[in-house]
Structure formats: structure tokens, C-alpha cells
Amino acid sequence: MEKWLGKLRDQSLFSKIFVVMVISIVLVTVLITGVTVQLSQQLFVQTFSITNSKIIDQIKSGLDNSHYTAVNTAINVGQSGVIRSFMTEKDGSSLANFKRYYSMRDQMDRIQSGIGAANVGLSILGGNGRSYTSDVTYWSGSSEQLKNNPITAAAQEQGGRLFYSFMDAGPLNSGNRYLVAAKALTAPGLAEPYGTLYMFTRESDFRKNYTSFTSRGNDVMFLDTAGRIVSSNRTEQTGSLSPDLLASAKHIALGNLASEELTIAGRDVIVLADYLPSYNFYIVNLIDKDRTIGTLLDKKALVLIGAAIAAVAVLVVYFLTKRLTKSLRTLVKKMSNVTKKNFHNYMSVTGTYETRQLSTAYNYMLKELNDYVAQLVETQKEQRNAELAALQQQINPHFLYNTLASVNILVQRGSKEQATETIHALISLLQNTISNVKETITVEEELVNLKHYIFINQVRNGNRVKVETFVSPDCMKDKVPKLILQPFIENAFFHAFNIKTSGYIYVTIMKDRDTLHCEVVDTGDGMDLDSKQDIPDSTSSRQLFSGIGIRNVHDRLMLLYGEPYGVSISSTPGQGTKVSIKIPC
Amino acid sequence: MKKKATALLLAGFLMLTACSSNANTNNQADTGSEGNAAGSQKITVWAWDKNFNIAAMNLAKDAYVADHPDAQIEVVEYAQDDIIQKMNTGLNSGTASGLPNIVLIEDYRAQSFLQTYPDSFQELGDAINASDFADYKLGPTSFDGKQYGVPFDSGVVGLYVRTDYLQEAGYTVDDLQDIDWQQYIEIGKAVKAKTGKDMLTQDPNDLGLIRMMIQSAGSWYLKEDGTTPDLKDNAVLKEAFESYKELMNANIVKINSDWSSFLAGFNSGDVASIPTGNWITPSVKSAADQSGKWAVVPFPKLKNAANSVHASNLGGSSWYVLNNEGKEAAVEFLGATLGSDVDLYQKLVTDVGVIGTYKPAAEGEAYGAADEFFGGQKVIADFAKWTAEIPNVNYGLHTYAIEDILKVEMQNYLNGTAVDKALSDAQSQAESQIQ
Secondary structure, three states, rough: HHHHOOOOOOHHHHHHHHHHHHHHHHHHHHHHHHHHHHHHHHHHHHHHHHHHHHHHHHHHHHHHHHHHHHHHHHHHHHHHHHHHHHHHHOOOHHHHHHHHHHHHHHHHHHHHHHHOOOOEEEEEEEEOOOEEEEEOOOOOOOOHHHOOHHHHHHHHOOOOOOOEEEEOOOOHHOOEEEEEEEEOOOOOOOOOOOEEEEEEEEEEEEEHOOOOOOOOEEEEEHHHHHHHEEEEEEHOOOEEHHHHHHHHHHHHHHHOOOOOEEOOOOOOEEEEEEEOOOOOEEEEEEEHHHHHHHHHHHHHHHHHHHHHHHHHHHHHHHHHHHHHHHHHHHHHHHHHOOOOOOOOOOOOOOOOOHHHHHHHHHHHHHHHHHHHHHHHHHHHHHHHHHHHHHOOOOOOHOOOOHHHHHHHHHHHOHHHHHHHHHHEEEEEEHHHHHOOOEEEEHHHHHHHHHHHHHHHHHHHHOEEEEEEEEEEEHOOEEEEEEEOHHHHHHHHHHHOOOOOOOOOEEEEEEEEEEEEEEEEOOOOOOOOOOOOOOOOOOOOOOOOEEEOHHHHHHHHHHHHHHOOEEEEEEOOOOOEEEEEEOOOO | OOOHHHHHHHHHHHOOOOOOOOHHHHHHHHHHHHHHHHOOEEEEEEEOOOOOHHHHHHHHHHHHHHHHOOOEEEEOOOOOOHHHHHHHHHHHOOOOOOOEEEEEEEEHHHHHHHHHHHHOOOHHHHHOOOOHHHHHHHHEEEEEOEOOOEOOOEEEEEEEEHHHHHHOOOOOOOHOOOOOOHHHHHHHHHHHHOOOEEEEEEOOOOOHHHHHHHHHHOOEOOOOOOOOOOOOOOHHHHHHHHHHHHHOOOOOOEOOOOOHHHHHHHOOOOOOEEEEEEEHHHHHHOOHOOOOOEEOOOOOOOOOOOOOOOOOOOOOOEEEEEEEOHHHHHHHHHHOOOOHHHHHHHHHHHOOOOOOOOOHHOOHHHHHOOHHHHHHHHHHHHHHHHHHHOOOHHHOHHHHHHHHHHHHHHHHOOOOOOOOHHHHHHHHHHHOOOO
């Protein structure tokens, strides 16, 4: 868990980018899908409203034709004197009736043939109780039953108007539903209508006027003013009452609206409606949004496609981000390693252009840094060297004064040879220190310098301190920094024999593989060395010959040769001091 | 972690494709099942008269479906004129689509269909045994020696009489046995005088009575060949016309305008008799309050026509199979039911009142049953007996075409034209129309 968390932390950049991208992709996909669906739905509804209102117009014009036929039929029946006589006269003899019936039938057949191929059943019912029905399948009841039908009463109420009504399935009309156009037949001069004309149209035939325009979820129905569905392509609805639809249809027809959206029986529908004045019906077009739009607009497919695109995008983003951040991550890892005192951790230049540039720049920076550091070290070295050189060339005037004073005494004492020897030593010493500007000299030359220096000192201070040198012959040609041993010998001469008056100083030089070991051991007083400070700080003590102190020697060696080299001092009070110098050769 | 995420995404893709492919298979399954539904053959039957032909066909359907549970039979009611119109329209245009598998055709019209559209009907072959049916039905239902129709109801006619009215007028049922039309008119006058009731109803547009009269004497509108009009100098037809006019002049006829008023005429008790086909029995019996007041006597014969008998025919129809998709199933259905099922014929008699022309059925119980409505008379047996006596005539192709001419000439005749002139005019019109 912790490991995992750690990994997560390592990839926080990746996680952040990825999460943001995923959220945006999902959001964009969802929004676009939603907006597309919304837009196409609106477009669909608009288109549907437009085309369907045209369809309604077409249905209307078809129905107007039917209505015109009905009106014509009614006029023909109403104008026929034979038919009026049939419906008004009293029964006469068989023969007279025979003729009347025959001519009535003749007229009716002619009128029927004028209707043409339309399936319309005609019935007439006279005030005298006589009736005629052209086709028994439309109406098989007796004239009495026809008279008692509510449509007859309604026809009387309507005056001479042709009106349409719905006749439900009944035993008298072969179990069919009918739309009946009825008209009370009137004549000028007659107070009461003399008969009634019925024009039966099967609801199934009436339906043919519009079923071709309907489809699943796109229903057309006709409502009478009582809200009864008199015809519908959904046959199960025919005959039922639907006040909701009626209200909506009225609203649309009166308000001259294009369409209205409603929720009927839990379904979202678009309602288009119009009033048919000739029929006194409302034509209603119901479009089931879910069904029709569902078939046109495959929401599921749309969502699935959206999801697929989002998934692909997420996948791509995942790998892309992962790749992009990978080099960055390695960059970060490397950089964090660099901080641990190592400026040599160069990076491999890989990854994208940006990371490559960054790595290059970083590497360049490291390189520059290293160069700079090297330069700095070099400069410091040189500075120290310059310092030393300056020091080396500084002969302490006291040394000269003392030496010359000693020579003076020697001359006064008449020791001419010793004086000359001393002067020689001094000259050679001065020559070697001042004139020879080379930094390093051979051990041999160093020993010569030492000899001169010791000689001069012994001239001045007597022979109570003896110096013995033991030099391994193979070391003679090795190079050592100039005047490296002198400060220690001087130290031993002037500080080691304050209590003891005489003793020895041993100088040993030998080689151990690549290292030159030089030791200056005295048998003097020794001292208590502070354990922490191997090398006594001798800056304060005045140097007798040159400005070079012991401390300086050590620093110089360190500077020249590095860590393992340098000066170490061990001392035991009363027994003497041992100075070891390690130099590479 | 990377692997996990990849696997997840891959799984997501698989699901997506799986979903869409699922939807596809569903759709295919849907169309497949629709195809199957269409494949199981539905037999469509067209007929008219829901109380008679339709009811009979529904009985046959029930009997068949009991043995063949997956059979689909749809019986559709149309007016006879609609059926003729639709058949003519469809067959003329050469397509039988939109036409039914089985159609009921009136015997009068059968030949015109069979001869006009010889290839449109399916020969029944071995599905029925033609000799099992009444002889007079075989003429109209066959053509060129091949049997096309399954003979259905007998159009045998009788004279339905109101015994109570007759009694009031001083007659008994026995007085009406084997009478001729002159006697019938006399009785009618007496009945009208005593009871005020008319003797019969007639529709000026239906010369069924004329047809019954002439067939009883073995004559028809056409000669034996079935095409030559036989109106002028047709003594039988002339006598029928004269008898018809006498009925009118005797003022004993209640005129009706349509089927409903025809039914209303006797159901309301306005007439004393109905000279018509036996198929009216159910309608007569529908007025249950008149039970026991009716009897059926033999059809009156023409007085002067030498070979006139007390038996004739009116209407009657047969079932035909159209030569279109599903004909095999339709033939099988008809053969298994109306072509051979004796029990079905008993049921037809008891439940609907259809007297079939299937001879073996006459042996059944239902045919010998006494009918209380007719005062215990064994009417079915009587009708079956008269069926055998019906003179065989060739209805030919033009029964109704000629009748349309005769209706007009009848008017002229009733208005005073001499009968010979009327018939001669009809003859010349018929000859010019029928070629």
C-alpha cells in the first residue's frame, strides 16, 4: 500500500494531467452527445410537425371529397320527388305500391351508382315508416329500429343539416363500426322533415383515407365534439372517449397552433390537430416521441459511439501522458540524485524534444559547473603557489643578520676558513631559495640546501644539536617541493632543545612504492600535543629563515597532492618529536 | 497499474461491440419470426349473410380447427354485390392477390365466373365426391367436366304459411297442399278479406318468384345451351308473368323495399305466407312468439304448364377455391368439412338451419327431426324430399343480366303493355346485350 502510494506520488504529475484529461473528455463527450440528441430531437419534432401538418391537409382534402360526395348524394335524394313520395305517401294498392317501390329503388340505385366505388351504404327512412337500405350488411335492422336509433333523433334536431356521427358495433350492423352521415330530409312547405337519409361508411373504409399516412407511433384519429374517438388507425381506441385529446385538439385548432406536446397515459406525444368543419370532427395526429424518434435516432448507438470515442481518447491520453511524463520523471529522479555532492551525474539524452533539450541544457550546466569548479580549484592552487613563491623569496632579515653576525665573529676570531665556508653556505642557500624559481627540486638538491642551512645554524649555535640524514639512494632523483624539510628542522633546532641542551635530529627519506616518506625526528623536549590538532598552529611563531610555517607546508602538500598526503606529527614530552611527511613520487 | 487500465479499456470495447452485435441479432430474430408467421397459411373466406352462410362457415371452421389447432381461418363478411364486384375487379386484372382463398358464389352466377375466368379457380379433384351431392347442384358448380365448387345449401323452396291466418280465412294446411298459383291467389283474396293481411311480400327489384315459377316447370331465362335467351314465346315465362300480375291485381301483395322490410313483413305478422327458399327458415323462426303458427307446404305449381312440379329452387350457393397461394390448404379444409363431414351437416341443420345438398347427410338424425316451431312438422325431411324433385335447368351465364331487363319489362307489363310485347322486347334487348 505504502509502496503504491509512493508510486502514486512519483506520478503525481501524470495523475493530475490524466485525471483532468479524462474528466474533460468525458464531459465533452457527454455534452456533445446530449446536445446532439437534443438538437436532432428538436429538428425532428419541427420536421415532423411540418410534414404531418401537410399530411393532415392532404387527409382533409381527401375527406372533403368524401364529404362532397355525401352532400351530393343528400341533395340528389332530397331533390328526388319519387323518393319523397315513397317516404310521404300512404300505402295504396299492391300494384301502386309496386310501381312506387320500383321507381324509388330505381332512383336510389342511380344515386348509389353516382357515389361510385366508395363503400357507402344508403338508408332512407320515411315519416310513413317506409324504409330502404341499399345493403343489408350496413344496416340489417327494421325501420322501427332505425327510427329509434339516436341518430334519427339527432337528425331531427339538426334541422336539414348533414352531420356525421359514430355508430358503435351492434347486432344490427354486422358487428362493424360505422360513421353515419345523416340528414333530415325537408321540403319547402313542410313543417316537419319528411324522412331521414343515412349514409353509412364503415369505420374500416373511412380509415383507409388516412392509414397510409400513419406508422408505428404516428397515429391519426378523429374525435367528435363529445371527445369520442370515432376513427383511429389504432383500432382498439375506436369508440373510446378521450377528453384530454379533445381539449388539446380544441386548444390547437382554436389557437391556430402548429402542434402541442402532451403526456398522455405516460407517453410523451406531439399533438397536431385540426378542426374539420364539414364533419364537425377534430382530426388529431399523435406522434409518440419515444417510438418515432427512437426509431429515427438510435440513442443507444449514439451513446455507445460517444462512449467508444471517449474510451479511445482516454486510452490515447493515458499512453501519451504516460510517455510525456516519463522522461520528465526520470529527469526529476536524476536531478534529485545530483544534489548528493556529485556533479558528475550526467543524464542520458532521451525522450521528447523538450526533455531532450532540457537534459542537454542540464548536462551543459553540469559540465559548466564542473569546469568552473575545476577552474576555481586551479586558481586557488595557483594563488597559493604564488603566495608560497612570494614567501619562498622572502628571506627573513634576522636570519641574514644573525648569519652575518656569526660570520663577523668568525672573522674577528680569525677563523677565516670557517667564515668563508659559512659565507659559501649562505650564498648557496640564498641562491637555491631565491634564484631557483622551480617549485620542485630533487631530494638531492634539497639535502644540499639542508646541509647548508644546518651548517650555518651550527656555526651560530654550536654543535650541541647534531643532524644526521639517512636517505635511501633510490630517492635521490625524486622530486620534492622546495624547502619542504627546512621548516621542521628549524623548528627542531629552535624549539626542541630548550630544556635539553644537546641531542640529535634525524632526517630519514625513503620510498615505499609510490610514496616518499620523509621523517624529521628529534630527541628533544617533546611536547603535549592537543590530540585534535595534529599540527600546531605556527602562524604566530616567527619563522626564522623564511615565511614558511609548518602549517603552510601541510596545506601546501594537501593542495598539491590531495587527501592521503601531508604532514603528521607525533610527540612524547621528554623524548622528542617525530614529523612524518608523505609525498607521492 | 498500466496493464490493469488497458485490460479495463479493452473489456469496455468488447462490451460495446457485444452490445451492438446483440441488437443486430435481435432484429434478425424479429424479422425471422415475422417471416414464419406469414408462412403459416391463413385461409380467408368471403361470404355474405352472417346469420346463414357466415354462421355455417364458422361451424365448419370450428370443426376443422378442433382437428387442426394451427389452422388459421378468417371468415369475412361482405355484401354479395361487393364480393362480385371485388372478384370481377381482381380476376379481370389478372391478380388473385387481395382475393380470398375460398369464396361463396351464388349458383346463378357460378357459370359466369367459371367460364369467364377458367384458370382462376381450383379444380377440387378427389377432395370431394361429386356424386354425393344433389344432382341439380352439379350443373352450376362444374365446368367442362371438372368439379370446381363444393355444393353448399339447397335452394329448395317451399311455401311457408301462417296457419292461424288461414284458419281465420277458413282454410287448413291440408287445403294448401299441392295447389297451383290460381288457387293460391284465391286463398290470398280470402285471407285479405278476412284478416286484412296481405298474402305475401314482394320486392319489385327481385323477380325471385318468377324464377321459382319457371324452374318448377323446368324452364329458364336461357335455353339448354345456357347462352341463348329464351324469353319470347316462352309459355312458362309468360304464365309466370301473368300469374305475377294477377297477384298484384288481386291486391294481396305487400311491397317491400329491401331485405330488412322483407323480414319485417313476416316477422311482424303482416303476411300470411312466404313462397321462398328454405334458407328463410332461421329468419322465420327468429320471431319466437310465432312458434306453432307456421307450416311449410309444397311450392305452388303453374296451372297451365304441363311439366310444372311442386318443387323449385331459389338461390343456393356453393364454395369455390381460388387458384392462388394457399389453395391446397383451402381445398383440404373444404374437403374435410363440407365435403365429407356428416356430423357437421347435422349441426348446420340444428344450429343454423342450413339444409345441405350432401346426400349422405340426409340420413342423419337432424334431418328427420320434428320442428315444434312448425307444429311438429318434419320440415327438413320435407325439404330434402323436394330437393330431389327440383327440375334441373341450366342457369347459364346471364341470369341476372336478363333479370335486369325483365324487371323493366315487368313494369311495362304491369303498366299495361301486352305480355307478348313485353317478353318480345325483352328478348330483343337480351339478344343485343348478350353476345
